[in-house]
Amino acid sequence: MPKVRPTAWFLVAAGVCWLVLLLSTLSQGQPIPGLPANWPRWVLLLAQGGFAAAVFMYARFQPEPLAGQNFVGLLRRLFLRGLGLTLGLGALVGVEKLTSQHTLSLPGNTTTAVVYTIALALFMVFLAQTLYTWRSLVNFRGGAKLRNEWTVFEVLLGLTLLLQLFTWHIPDGVRLGSGIALGLFGIYLSGHQRWIAYLTLAEKWQAILLQLGVLGFTVFFLLYLRGAQTDPVLLVPATQSSFLAFNSFFATFYAMAGLLITLFNLPVAKVFEERRAEIMSLQQLSQIIQRGQSVPEIYKILFSSAIQTGKADAAALLPPPASESASGLLAPLQHQLTATDFAALSSVLVPPPGSSYLPEIVESDLSRSPRFGTLLPNYSSIVVMPLHNKVHNYGTLVLLSHEPYNFDSEVLSILHAFTAQTVLSFENLQLAQEALNNQRTQDELRIAALVQERLIPRQLPTDDWFEVATYAQAAKEVGGDFYDFLHLPGQKLAVLIGDVSGKGVTAAFHTAQMKGIFHALMQANPLAKKERDRYPDPHRFMVQANEALTHCLERSSFITAAFYLIDYQAGGFSFARAGHCHTLYYHSIQEEVSYFRTEGLGLGIIRNAGYEKHVKTQFWDYNPGDVMVIYTDGIVEARDGEGNEYGEERLRQMLEQCFYQTAAEINEEIRHDVQEFSRGQPLHDDQTLLVIKFKAAQPHA
Amino acid sequence: MKVTTHPTADTLTLVLDGELDASSAVVLDAELNKPEIVNYKKVLIDCQRLSYISSAGLGVFISHLQRLQDSDVKLVFFNMQEKVFNVFEILGLDSLMNIVPTQAEAQAA
Numbered sequence: 001m002p003k004v005r006p007t008a009w010f011l012v013a014a015g016v017c018w019l020v021l022l023l024s025t026l027s028q029g030q031p032i033p034g035l036p037a038n039w040p041r042w043v044l045l046l047a048q049g050g051f052a053a054a055v056f057m058y059a060r061f062q063p064e065p066l067a068g069q070n071f072v073g074l075l076r077r078l079f080l081r082g083l084g085l086t087l088g089l090g091a092l093v094g095v096e097k098l099t100s101q102h103t104l105s106l107p108g109n110t111t112t113a114v115v116y117t118i119a120l121a122l123f124m125v126f127l128a129q130t131l132y133t134w135r136s137l138v139n140f141r142g143g144a145k146l147r148n149e150w151t152v153f154e155v156l157l158g159l160t161l162l163l164q165l166f167t168w169h170i171p172d173g174v175r176l177g178s179g180i181a182l183g184l185f186g187i188y189l190s191g192h193q194r195w196i197a198y199l200t201l202a203e204k205w206q207a208i209l210l211q212l213g214v215l216g217f218t219v220f221f222l223l224y225l226r227g228a229q230t231d232p233v234l235l236v237p238a239t240q241s242s243f244l245a246f247n248s249f250f251a252t253f254y255a256m257a258g259l260l261i262t263l264f265n266l267p268v269a270k271v272f273e274e275r276r277a278e279i280m281s282l283q284q285l286s287q288i289i290q291r292g293q294s295v296p297e298i299y300k301i302l303f304s305s306a307i308q309t310g311k312a313d314a315a316a317l318l319p320p321p322a323s324e325s326a327s328g329l330l331a332p333l334q335h336q337l338t339a340t341d342f343a344a345l346s347s348v349l350v351p352p353p354g355s356s357y358l359p360e361i362v363e364s365d366l367s368r369s370p371r372f373g374t375l376l377p378n379y380s381s382i383v384v385m386p387l388h389n390k391v392h393n394y395g396t397l398v399l400l401s402h403e404p405y406n407f408d409s410e411v412l413s414i415l416h417a418f419t420a421q422t423v424l425s426f427e428n429l430q431l432a433q434e435a436l437n438n439q440r441t442q443d444e445l446r447i448a449a450l451v452q453e454r455l456i457p458r459q460l461p462t463d464d465w466f467e468v469a470t471y472a473q474a475a476k477e478v479g480g481d482f483y484d485f486l487h488l489p490g491q492k493l494a495v496l497i498g499d500v501s502g503k504g505v506t507a508a509f510h511t512a513q514m515k516g517i518f519h520a521l522m523q524a525n526p527l528a529k530k531e532r533d534r535y536p537d538p539h540r541f542m543v544q545a546n547e548a549l550t551h552c553l554e555r556s557s558f559i560t561a562a563f564y565l566i567d568y569q570a571g572g573f574s575f576a577r578a579g580h581c582h583t584l585y586y587h588s589i590q591e592e593v594s595y596f597r598t599e600g601l602g603l604g605i606i607r608n609a610g611y612e613k614h615v616k617t618q619f620w621d622y623n624p625g626d627v628m629v630i631y632t633d634g635i636v637e638a639r640d641g642e643g644n645e646y647g648e649e650r651l652r653q654m655l656e657q658c659f660y661q662t663a664a665e666i667n668e669e670i671r672h673d674v675q676e677f678s679r680g681q682p683l684h685d686d687q688t689l690l691v692i693k694f695k696a697a698q699p700h701a
Numbered sequence: 702m703k704v705t706t707h708p709t710a711d712t713l714t715l716v717l718d719g720e721l722d723a724s725s726a727v728v729l730d731a732e733l734n735k736p737e738i739v740n741y742k743k744v745l746i747d748c749q750r751l752s753y754i755s756s757a758g759l760g761v762f763i764s765h766l767q768r769l770q771d772s773d774v775k776l777v778f779f780n781m782q783e784k785v786f787n788v789f790e791i792l793g794l795d796s797l798m799n800i801v802p803t804q805a806e807a808q809a810a
Binding site: 501503556602607645 | 723756757760764766767791794
């Protein structure tokens, strides 16, 4: 079963009501076999009211007939419908006239009654169409308040349908007063004719004619009804006269008001149209930018709009000097300009000394101009308008006219608006481009961060003789801290930690370099005669790393690093510190926490063989339960809200409290304490923390 | 960060006041970059009011160290707060740079 639209039920109701109306009208006249005579008056009024309500509701819930600002289309639609209905009425009257020549025109004539009933229905349909066409026009550019007022108006009109139904006595004064009030309400609503301002001159003429047509139809219907109701041939029943009267009044008054306003608007329509064209050009300019159009296109639009608005006979758009890289205009734009005139213009229009652009020039009588003299004999007035902001020069607009005093102050103000909008458009384009570049940089930083993350060892070394736990946090997208582990044959572990001075991408780049140096230097040397020479000792590692960095680190950059070579077989480790933070150590035998305070110069500070003397290898024998805490200065230099640093001492105390825990737990405790300390402060340096705990070896399973 | 210069015949004293971080390092770098600096015999850095030095600040001294040495200009730091001295010490710069306790010792150095 196809779905019936709810509004279709209004049509069904209208049909039923109309049938009842027809039958009850017929019952008033000559007896018709099978039809009870003289139906009560209220049935007729109810049927009329029901029909009217159904037709109006149907029209009310139709989709909005006004498409955009096509007011003439809306009026034409109403006109055509009105024309159809009026022609229908005309045909009916014709038929009635014809039949009445053959039959006796007795009171209660059936044909007259049928025609009258149909005519009444047609009129109501016409009024409904008119009312809801006016609704679209009244509410055009109106607010919610106006829409509410309109709804109240509809309700009041609806109430007049009920008025006739009841026989209760209403004092004449009240009746008259409320009638006048409703009429005034209609007049007030008729004042809302904003749509007229949006018509072009041609459209205004069309609107006037179409509204005249609508008025004509209304008058035609009213004349017929008035005639019919006084026709002795028709035994006329009561009508919903107030409803019809108010509707007709409003329909007519709104059309009249619109007509008059349009009429009075005609003389100024041309001015309006010019202003509209200017606004449209400005809108076009701004829309071009929003669509992300190119610089040449903006120039073209400015040029054509300026010529049109200024009614220029010839024009040129001169490009800015070649030094202006922001411009996209390479060759001048010309309009109706001879080569001679263009050459003359170019010779005169040069910026004054000390300025990069021309001043604005307006000459209204060129024959008497000292500047142009006889250079431009064909023209009488000229405007020269530079396009520039504080930073950039975007070119110069030149308009010429044969007429003296062609460029009046209004034209100039519009041209100013054009040029300002154009400059704004160029600025916007540049901003958009910059935003795009920024976005690209952000994206690249994100990629750099991802790449750097991959440089951090994924898998921590594991063995049964030690535990390792790590924590690293970069202050920016990419950081300057690094660390790495490498398992060497024979239960040895190489550990490197470091910090590149500076921040950001440069620092991040050097961390990658250090990782490369680490892995390159820790390759087994096949020529080594002794086992312990197979891998560089910490001192040699630092010297070689320093040499490798000599040529690729900027002079003001340096790298701090600490390198540990842990040997399980020997139960000890050797290490070297190159300017890096001191290692914190828990000695399980002495039950004591202290720093290894060794000497050692950062990498990249001395870039010659002299560095060798500034770094040393130290040795240490460890015991099971010993804990080594290795970190970067982001940890000890973390600040609280008052600017105090976390410091070596607090770190030492932390290890005193938690040395007995696992490496992961110690790492977590310290990290938590640092975060508590600097809560609410931005991370101003990268933080890295490694905890290594030595264990008594488990027998291999 | 404020940098004030006190030139005498053969000595240039730079007084540092505040935190020497990445942004103020530029100011100091410009000061040390001046060509006439090699005409002095000594450049003294008064660190009494230097409350913090970042790696960028250290980088400025490191980058000029070689040039000054090559031109026979002595770079001497004095009146350094312990916290700042710690930073120099950890990086190993105390073995490379002349850091003395007082101005008198700096003048004599």
